Each structure stands twice: as structure tokens, then as C-alpha cells.
Amino acid sequence: MRLSDLTTMRVGGEIADLVEAESAQQAAEAYERLVRTGAEFIVLGGGSNTVASDDPFAGTALLMRTRGFEVLDETDDAVTVRAQAGETWDDLVAMSVERGWSGIEAMSGIPGSVGAAPIQNIGAYGQEVAETLVAVEFLSAETLEVQRLEAADLELEYRNSAIKSGSLTGLVLSVELRLRKADGQSAPIRYGQLATSLGAETGDRRPLADVRRSVLELRASKGMVLSDDPDSVSAGSFFTNxxxxxxxxxxxxxxxxxxxxxxxxxxxxxxxxxxxxSAAWLIERAGIEKGFSLGTGRAAISSKHTLAITNTGGATGEEVAELARYVQIRVLSEFGVQLVNEPVLVGLEI
Known part of the structure; x- marks a missing residue:
């Protein structure tokens, strides 16, 4: 098995060992074993936020395949949902929209797993996980004990958390979110482009299903929904704003x-x-257009969105990293701004 088989960018070398966890207990036992032995390992969910070297990975890939969600608490106007870390994020969003719960509908179509959501503090179109996150079930790498961490413990910031920054190390086993019962209506729309697509004004509310459909259409127009679109062979937005x-x-x-x-x-x-x-604006104004590439052209800027780097076919991890470094240099030279990569890099540097 190669990391390229497990990541949406489709780059990455052979894996020495692969462990698939289909329950929280299996995940915890595998993680504890890896930590105790001091083995090199990475944790993968949907693989949508990982870009890896094509060199062989000598360690273990722990693949989170835990599934399911449950209602923990319910009142007249809200509901607390716990989702397993390996659950597909968009499946959770679809379920919440179907049941009339608002708070994450604008994050429809974001690829990846639920467990990665609080680590990255994912967000889109005016919503982010920090607004609905209650707590995570967390296996600490230091104590090897499972603990409940409140949202405040994670120090959530724009596309960052204490887990991502490394001040907390461990494995997210499940995630709790507090969603609003809103009679099928969305939370107030904050993002201008989304409001326009719905024929609304910012601050308006619209049917949840309509918001989800519009978000999916907007993301698809930018190649940001996993599909047979060649531009979707990427890690999504490569740089943070x-x-x-x-x-x-x-x-x-x-x-x-x-x-x-x-x-x-x-x-x-x-x-x-x-x-x-806007990282996309900086990239474009630095002279890098949609579809731009270097060398072989196998790694290229998306033809739909300058914030994404795509694998047009047969790209290596180093070719992706080389293009990313070039983008950074151009933006730094033009504006004095250092762009920071959003995906996790394995065996690569930019």
C-alpha cells in the first residue's frame, strides 16, 4: 500500500505497515501500542489534508475507519451530537441538514474525517467548527489515558488548534457538536458569495437544504468537492489566508x-x-495564474482556483512541494507576506 492510495492528492510512497481501526477501542489500542514502542507513525482519516513524499514511509499508517454518530442531549432548541473520529465529515453535515439542525451547513462538501475537523478548526463560507464544538474524546500521548477536552482546552484559532500546533499530542477518538434546531432554516448567512448565490443578503436565513446545495455548487465550481473533476485531485486550499x-x-x-x-x-x-x-488574491497578483505549472506540469495550480495545487497526473510529492515553494517566493517577493501551507507534510518541506 502507498500513501498515494490513501490521500486525495494521490502522492506518497510505500508504507511499511498499515493498521485500520474500525472502532474507538481498536484505534486506542493501536495508538497506545505505537506510542509505547516509539515507532514512527501517522494518523489518517480521509487523507484530504496530507501531502507526502514518494520516498518509502518506514513507519505505520493508522487509518481511522470508526463510524457512527449519536444524540447525547436534546432540548427544545438544540441538540448535542457525538460523531466518531473516522466518520466522514460531509456525511455528518448531510445528516444534520436532513434533521433540520443548523450550525455546520455552510461547511458542506469539505472532504475528510470528523476527527480532523477540530484539529484544523475547519471552516468555510462564514462558519467554522469552533462555533459548534463542545468537546473531543482524546487519547493523550503523554498519559495514554482517554480524557474529555472541552473546546476551550483546544485553543482554537483560524485553521489552528493546540493539537495542530503540537502543544497537545494525542488521538481524537470522537467529537461533540452543539447544533441548533431551526425549523429547517440555516444560521444567518455571513459570506457574501454564498448570500448572492441564494439571492439573499448577509444575515438572512434560508432553508438548510438550499444552503447545502448552494455551498456544494460553489465548491464544485472551484474544484473543491471530491469528484471525477481533475481539479479535485488536490489537498484543497494549499495555503491559509x-x-x-x-x-x-x-x-x-x-x-x-x-x-x-x-x-x-x-x-x-x-x-x-x-x-x-486573501491568499488567492495575493497569489494571482504575484503573477501566478490558474493552471500555472513548473517543469513537467504534473503539479499545477488548479484551473479553477489559485489557492489549490492539483496533481494533473503522475506528480510526485516533491513536484507539489516545489510548486508550493515557488508560490511562496513570488508572494513574499511581491508583498512581503509569507504564505503558510495548510496541509500536513510528510517527508517534505516547503
């Missing part, structure tokens, strides 16, 4: 998109006003 200080925005062209972000805490305990930039 940069967060910069208000002072830095003055160095950018006036038409550069910028959006208010959560304030950054300074060393003295104070806060600095922060803004989120």
Missing part, C-alpha cells in the same frame, strides 16, 4: 481584500488589531 497587523495592511495595494480578524495578543498582554488577507 495570512493574518497581519493593521499597520501592515497600509503597505498593500488599496484594492487588496482584507477582513477584520480576531485580535492578536502581544507579549505585554495587550491586543493588536489584526486583519485576514
Amino acid at each position: 495570512p493574518i497581519v497587523s493593521k499597520a501592515f495592511t497600509h503597505s498593500l495595494p488599496e484594492d487588496a481584500p482584507r477582513f477584520a480578524a480576531a485580535p492578536k495578543t502581544r507579549a505585554d498582554g495587550g491586543e493588536t488589531e489584526a486583519f485576514k488577507l
Whole structure:
């Protein structure tokens, strides 16, 4: 088995060992065994956020195949749902929409597993997991004990968490979300493009099914839904949108998109006003167009969205990394902004 068989980018070398966990107990036992032996290993769910080297991987790939979700608590206006880490994220979204529960409908079509959602603090079209996350069931690598971590314990930020940053190490076994009962209506729409596609204004609510359908259509138009579209052979958005200080925005062209972000805490305990930039806009204005490629052309910028790097056929992990490095250099040279990769890199550096 190769990592290319387990990742949506379809790159990666031979795996020395593969363990598939179909229950939380199997996952916990396998993880504990790997930690105790000091073996090299990676954990994979849907493989949609991993880009790997084509060199052989000498360790173990722990494949999360745990499935299912259950209602833990229900009131007149809300419901708490627990989903197993290996459950497909979009299946959870589809279920919530079908039952009339709002809070994650704008994240329809995001590939990958439920367990990865809080690690990455995934988000799209004005929603992110941090807004509905209650807690995770977490197997600590330090104590090898299962504990319940509240959302606040995860230090969730834009596409980041204490788990992703490494201050917490362990395995997510399940995820609890608190969703609203909304008579089939969505949460207030925050994202302009989504509102326009629905013929609505930001702040309006629309039927959950309509919001899900519009989000899937928007994502498909950008090659961001797993399908037979060649542009979907990717890891989704390859770079996160940069967060910069208000002072830095003055160095950018006036038409550069910028959006208010959560304030950054300074060393003295104070806060600095922060803004989120559009990585796609920076890439395009740095002269990199849709479909751009280097060398063999097997790794290319998506023909639909400059934020994605695609495998057009037979690309190696190093070719993907080389293109990513080139994009970084162009944007840094043009704007002084260092783009940060969103996918997890295995055996690669950019």
C-alpha cells in the first residue's frame, strides 16, 4: 500500500505497515501500542489534508475507519451530537441538514474525517467548527489515558488548534457538536458569495437544504468537492489566508481584500488589531495564474482556483512541494507576506 492510495492528492510512497481501526477501542489500542514502542507513525482519516513524499514511509499508517454518530442531549432548541473520529465529515453535515439542525451547513462538501475537523478548526463560507464544538474524546500521548477536552482546552484559532500546533499530542477518538434546531432554516448567512448565490443578503436565513446545495455548487465550481473533476485531485486550499497587523495592511495595494480578524495578543498582554488577507488574491497578483505549472506540469495550480495545487497526473510529492515553494517566493517577493501551507507534510518541506 502507498500513501498515494490513501490521500486525495494521490502522492506518497510505500508504507511499511498499515493498521485500520474500525472502532474507538481498536484505534486506542493501536495508538497506545505505537506510542509505547516509539515507532514512527501517522494518523489518517480521509487523507484530504496530507501531502507526502514518494520516498518509502518506514513507519505505520493508522487509518481511522470508526463510524457512527449519536444524540447525547436534546432540548427544545438544540441538540448535542457525538460523531466518531473516522466518520466522514460531509456525511455528518448531510445528516444534520436532513434533521433540520443548523450550525455546520455552510461547511458542506469539505472532504475528510470528523476527527480532523477540530484539529484544523475547519471552516468555510462564514462558519467554522469552533462555533459548534463542545468537546473531543482524546487519547493523550503523554498519559495514554482517554480524557474529555472541552473546546476551550483546544485553543482554537483560524485553521489552528493546540493539537495542530503540537502543544497537545494525542488521538481524537470522537467529537461533540452543539447544533441548533431551526425549523429547517440555516444560521444567518455571513459570506457574501454564498448570500448572492441564494439571492439573499448577509444575515438572512434560508432553508438548510438550499444552503447545502448552494455551498456544494460553489465548491464544485472551484474544484473543491471530491469528484471525477481533475481539479479535485488536490489537498484543497494549499495555503491559509495570512493574518497581519493593521499597520501592515497600509503597505498593500488599496484594492487588496482584507477582513477584520480576531485580535492578536502581544507579549505585554495587550491586543493588536489584526486583519485576514486573501491568499488567492495575493497569489494571482504575484503573477501566478490558474493552471500555472513548473517543469513537467504534473503539479499545477488548479484551473479553477489559485489557492489549490492539483496533481494533473503522475506528480510526485516533491513536484507539489516545489510548486508550493515557488508560490511562496513570488508572494513574499511581491508583498512581503509569507504564505503558510495548510496541509500536513510528510517527508517534505516547503
